[in-house]
Amino acid sequence: MTKLVPEADAVVAASRHFSFPPPRTASGGVVESCRKMAAAQIDLGAAVTGSWLDSMKASSPRHRLMAPVVGAADAEHDDWMVRFFRPDEKMEKERHPSALSRFDLLASAAKGKQIAVFLDYDGTLSPIVEDPDRAVMTDEMRDAVRGVAARFPTAIVSGRCRDKVFGFVRLAELYYAGSHGMDIRGPTAHANNHHGSSKVTFPCFFLFPCSYTQKQQGWMFDRCWLIWPQQQEHEGESVLCQPAREFLPMIEEVRGLLEAKVPAIPGAKVEDNKFCLSVHFRCVDEKRWGALAEQVRSVLKDYPKLRLTQGRKVLEIRPVIKWDKGNALDFLLHSLGYADRSDVFPIYIGDDRTDEDAFRVLRGRGQGAGILVSRFPKDTAASFSLRDPAEVKDFLHSLVESTTT
Numbered sequence: 001m002t003k004l005v006p007e008a009d010a011v012v013a014a015s016r017h018f019s020f021p022p023p024r025t026a027s028g029g030v031v032e033s034c035r036k037m038a039a040a041q042i043d044l045g046a047a048v049t050g051s052w053l054d055s056m057k058a059s060s061p062r063h064r065l066m067a068p069v070v071g072a073a074d075a076e077h078d079d080w081m082v083r084f085f086r087p088d089e090k091m092e093k094e095r096h097p098s099a100l101s102r103f104d105l106l107a108s109a110a111k112g113k114q115i116a117v118f119l120d121y122d123g124t125l126s127p128i129v130e131d132p133d134r135a136v137m138t139d140e141m142r143d144a145v146r147g148v149a150a151r152f153p154t155a156i157v158s159g160r161c162r163d164k165v166f167g168f169v170r171l172a173e174l175y176y177a178g179s180h181g182m183d184i185r186g187p188t189a190h191a192n193n194h195h196g197s198s199k200v201t202f203p204c205f206f207l208f209p210c211s212y213t214q215k216q217q218g219w220m221f222d223r224c225w226l227i228w229p230q231q232q233e234h235e236g237e238s239v240l241c242q243p244a245r246e247f248l249p250m251i252e253e254v255r256g257l258l259e260a261k262v263p264a265i266p267g268a269k270v271e272d273n274k275f276c277l278s279v280h281f282r283c284v285d286e287k288r289w290g291a292l293a294e295q296v297r298s299v300l301k302d303y304p305k306l307r308l309t310q311g312r313k314v315l316e317i318r319p320v321i322k323w324d325k326g327n328a329l330d331f332l333l334h335s336l337g338y339a340d341r342s343d344v345f346p347i348y349i350g351d352d353r354t355d356e357d358a359f360r361v362l363r364g365r366g367q368g369a370g371i372l373v374s375r376f377p378k379d380t381a382a383s384f385s386l387r388d389p390a391e392v393k394d395f396l397h398s399l400v401e402s403t404t405t
């Protein structure tokens with residue numbers, strides 16, 4: 001049976017929005033710009049150089065593991081939400097109000113704008129569990145996501161391998177950004193999609209037949225796939241963006257090395273996320289965390305083109321290119337043709353540190369809302385909060401209801 005994890009460790013969230021298909025660009029299109037953006041942002045100093053063990057402990061604070069009574073944690077959370085709240089002041093003055101109880105704030109900010117929804121997976125759409133292979137999503141959550149996707153461009157933005165997260169979500173009408181945004185693909189089905197914002201402005205190798213769209217009062221292309229031969233995975237699959245393609249052989253090599261070493265630490269597990277790797281230590285005795293960190297370090301020292309980041313009880317190994325969920329959000333906004341529009345309202349929901357990159361993008365754009373999923377107060381660039389996936393589901397339903405005429 002899937003074991004739910006009772007604690008809440010370090011988390012943060014972000015949001016993203018796509019409009020499809022991508023706009024034409026002078027530099028050769030959105031894939032080319034994806035390549036250039038990645039190349040321009042190589043982060044040579046990102047490898048963890050301090051104490052890995054300290055960092056692992058810091059990301060798993062004891063007070064979160066040992067919150068003595070639920071009431072105490074609740075009080076702390078409420079304080080976090082309302083610390084700077086004054087009813088007459090603007091949204092920014094409220095610290096991280098609940099996106100549910102202050103749905104009115106969010107709805108009024110979004111009024112008249114094109115909403116787009118970006119969803120992290122683990123800890124956001126599915127509860128954190130001990131076995132990463134069992135982090136399934138409920139049918140109720142799937143229905144909620146389906147409802148949102150029928151109204152707004154919707155994307156899953158996950159650290160997982162894209163195929164794997166698709167296997168959990170199983171909704172073909174969504175955009176998927178796997179491997180922390182290093183593997184982005186558009187929808188493969190439209191399923192009652194009435195976004196009303198799709199315009200074909202991008203040169204494509206394949207165009208699907210166009211159709212008359214009443215809402216737009218004109219002929220529109222239903223769908224358009226860009227096939228970039230170098231990055232195509234298999235026949236018929238379209239890939240929008242894979243900025244770390246050249247790192248695949250290296251990641252594969254490191255995966256083999258880690259899989260040979262890591263099982264020596266009981267409970268440790270290597271997960272292949274295609275353009276990145278996860279080394280899980282949720283089930284490792286804390287006394288062995290240092291040994292695990294040393295195993296990983298001994299492998300990575302020979303790979304200066306890889307860097308290490310941390311998630312929830314997981315060490316994440318990825319290419320040194322500066323490409324994260326924030327870049328993926330930017331890319332998708334460009335792809336949707338929303339990048340320069342002021343009437344767009346991207347909503348990004350996530351629970352992990354990696355989602356902060358996307359929250360920051362929203363802050364930088366001065367658009368939309370980042371919603372952090374967390375039971376505990378945290379430093380975050382998000383504007384709103386939700387406690388857990390159950391509240392995320394309720395929020396998604398509220399979003400649909402508030403925009404149903």
Ligand SMILES: O=P(O)(O)OC[C@H]1O[C@H](O[C@H]2O[C@H](CO)[C@@H](O)[C@H](O)[C@H]2O)[C@H](O)[C@@H](O)[C@@H]1O
Pocket residue numbers: 120121122123127128129130131132133135157158159160271273278280282311312313314316352354
């Ligand atoms: O960006 P995300 O979709 O949130 O993915 C981040 C990582 O999520 C998964 O690990 C986390 O969830 C597991 C299942 O609940 C849990 O066992 C683990 O401790 C968490 O770190 C996934 O397995 C990783 O590969 C992702 O990088």
